[in-house]
Amino acid sequence: MTIKEAEKQIIQEFSVYDDWLDKYNFLVEMGKSLPMIDPEYQTDTYLISGCQSKVWLYARLSDGKVIFTADSDAIITKGIISLLIRVFSGQAPDDILHADLTFIDQIGLKENLSPNRSNGLVSMIKQMKLYAQVFKMKQG
Amino acid sequence: MFLSFPIDRVRADFPILHQQVYKRPLVYFDNAASTQKPVQVIDAIRRYYEQDNCNIHRGVHYLSVKATEAFEETRKEIREFINARDTREIIFTKGTTESLNLVASSFGKRYIRPGDEVIATIMEHHSNFVPWQQMCLECGATLRVAGIDDRGMLNVGELFGMISEKTRMITLTHVSNVLGTINPVKEIIAEAHKHGIPVLIDGAQGISHLPVDVQDMDCDFYCFSGHKMYGPMGIGVLYGKEKCLEELPPYQMGGEMIKEVYVDHTTFNELPFKFEAGTPNVEGVAGLRAALHYLNELGMDNIMDYEASLLKYATEKLAGIEGVRFYGTSDWKASLISFLIGKIHPYDVGMIIDKMGIAVRTGHHCAMPLMDYLHIPGTVRASFAFYNTMEEIDWMALAVAKAKKMLE
Incomplete structure (x- = not known):
């Protein structure tokens, strides 16, 4: 599945909810089901510090694809992380680097990415792309 | 009732x-972050720009005199609002943060030497913490911090125990912006003064909730912001006892705060102007005046x-x-x-x-x-x-x- 296809799938899933409450309920459930990051990576080295919620992100390269795992101390942040991981994990570094994510805006959760939310998500996307950049360089 | x-x-x-x-x-x-503004404040700002806008002080023309009068009248009203002794003790600043930085910086330059101590509390807002911490680091002094109990009340005994001959200043908040605790500032000030130590009160959260009487409290400095008391953003006040302010060096240099400028030296203006460099926030003062009227009326x-x-x-x-x-x-x-x-x-x-x-x-x-x-x-x-x-x-x-x- 390409990044675009994964985005499309998420948009479809969210399209059944027109009420904010259902949308956030769905997000919270996804947050709860997100596999936890391996405790060895839940350290300051892998911490992306927002002003309010914390995000831990780890990535490795496997068969030319970037595998992401992440966690957060806030469940809504975690829900959004799970979406970002669905979209980016298992993709090639170059595809991640060139992706222009639109799904968060389209499912009506754009406010979560506004800088004043201070939840570390904007930094998380930057960090995911940075990992992709590093892996791309390593691949030569 | x-x-x-x-x-x-x-x-x-x-x-x-x-x-x-x-x-x-x-x-x-x-509301602890910022209060909303009544229509009276919004109108006052609009009216200022429609009818009175002008740079204040020194101008000889009609508008300048009118704007200056309104500005200085507000200073008098603030003096009354907090019951300061003299209008020279009322300095207009950008807000509490600037008021606190002003005192920490000027007080540090004038009084703090290596080995000295400043006492604060664990419930301080960063604005009343970081300026003192950084000043102490620069001067080789120590910032000591009094703790709180299970209910979020200041350990006054612990604070008193920190007072020594090294203590140069005690700085604490009137009301905690996190815990809501109203500190027993009068008691702390009285004890500090027995040792000849000045006390600064961060009034950012106090001013909109409590009647403030700086003479009764006997604090040496009291700082607050307009925007947390239903006035505009970007305007605030530093109250300081006249003798305290007289002894502090200026904080920022520029127009208005000077008396005479020569190529090789400058003499500084009197209080309160010594601490009001540059064109002040006249619009903010107009709005703050309307906010004061509103609070006084209620x-x-x-x-x-x-x-x-x-x-x-x-x-x-x-x-x-x-x-x-x-x-x-x-x-x-x-x-x-x-x-x-x-x-x-x-x-x-x-x-x-x-x-x-x-x-x-x-x-x-x-x-x-x-x-x-x-x-x-x-x-x-x-x-x-x-x-x-x-x-x-x-x-x-x-x-x-x-x-x-x-x-x-």
């Missing part, structure tokens, strides 16, 4: 409150009574939700509540109740040393103003219960 508080008339004065967010009536409980005692009833009601309502823990349960509290629910992150609670139209603040509230002390990432803080209602509190309690159900 609060029963006769003119809540409907008051609410009608605040245009911003009459809007819907996410299709719900806005409930604004973020009466600080009436405001205090009404807000106490809001606090009591909100505390009872939230206490009815299982798992809610309060941070700050002093008997002497301003109208704000910090809380957490079970293991739920404050950010999540804030996000969910925002969708129900309720504006609260979540996070560390610019008090990271306090969060570390309490071993929490932050709190949810609902802070009330005199335009809030019991019905709004009912709605918040419902929203918090709903958020809890979703997030647990």
Whole structure:
């Protein structure tokens, strides 16, 4: 599945909810089901510090694809992380680097990415792309 | 008594409150961050630019004289509002932060030497913490920090125990922006003065909730912001006893603060102008004046009574939700509540109740040393103003219960 296809799938899933409450309920459930990051990576080295919620992100390269795992101390942040991981994990570094994510805006959760939310998500996307950049360089 | 508080008339004065967010009536409980402005303040600013705008002081023409008079009249009204002895003791600043930086910087230059100590408390806002911390680091001095008890009340005994011949200044908040605790400032000031130590009071959270009498309190400095007392942003006040201010060197250099300038040296203006370099925020002062009139008309005692009833009601309502823990349960509290629910992150609670139209603040509230002390990432803080209602509190309690159900 390409990044675009994964985005499309998420948009479809969210399209059944027109009420904010259902949308956030769905997000919270996804947050709860997100596999936890391996405790060895839940350290300051892998911490992306927002002003309010914390995000831990780890990535490795496997068969030319970037595998992401992440966690957060806030469940809504975690829900959004799970979406970002669905979209980016298992993709090639170059595809991640060139992706222009639109799904968060389209499912009506754009406010979560506004800088004043201070939840570390904007930094998380930057960090995911940075990992992709590093892996791309390593691949030569 | 609060029963006769003119809540409907008051609410009608605040245009911003009459809007819907996410299709719900806005409930604004973020007043400790900034209060909303009555139409009287908004009109005063508009009127200033329509009729009076001009650079003040020194101008000989009609508008300049008129604008200067209004500006200086406001200084007198602020003097009355906090019962300062003299208008020379009222310095206009950008806000509490600038007032605090001014004192920390000028006081440090004049008085602090290596080995000296400044005493603060663990409940200080970063604004009354970092300027002192950094000044102490620069001067080779030590910032000592008094702690709090289980109810969020200052350990006054601990603070008194820190006083020594090395102590040069005690700086503390009147009201904690996280815990709501009203500190026994008068008692602390009296003890400090026995040792000849000046005391600064950060009044950012005190000024809008309590009648402030700086002569009765006997503080040496008192700082506050216009925007937390229903006035505009970007204007604030530093009160300092005349003898204290006289001895401090200027903070910023520029126009207005000088007396005579020569190629090789400068003599400085008198108080209060010595500390008011550059063109001041005349618009802000005009708005602040209208805010003062508004508060005076309502009466600080009436405001205090009404807000106490809001606090009591909100505390009872939230206490009815299982798992809610309060941070700050002093008997002497301003109208704000910090809380957490079970293991739920404050950010999540804030996000969910925002969708129900309720504006609260979540996070560390610019008090990271306090969060570390309490071993929490932050709190949810609902802070009330005199335009809030019991019905709004009912709605918040419902929203918090709903958020809890979703997030647990």
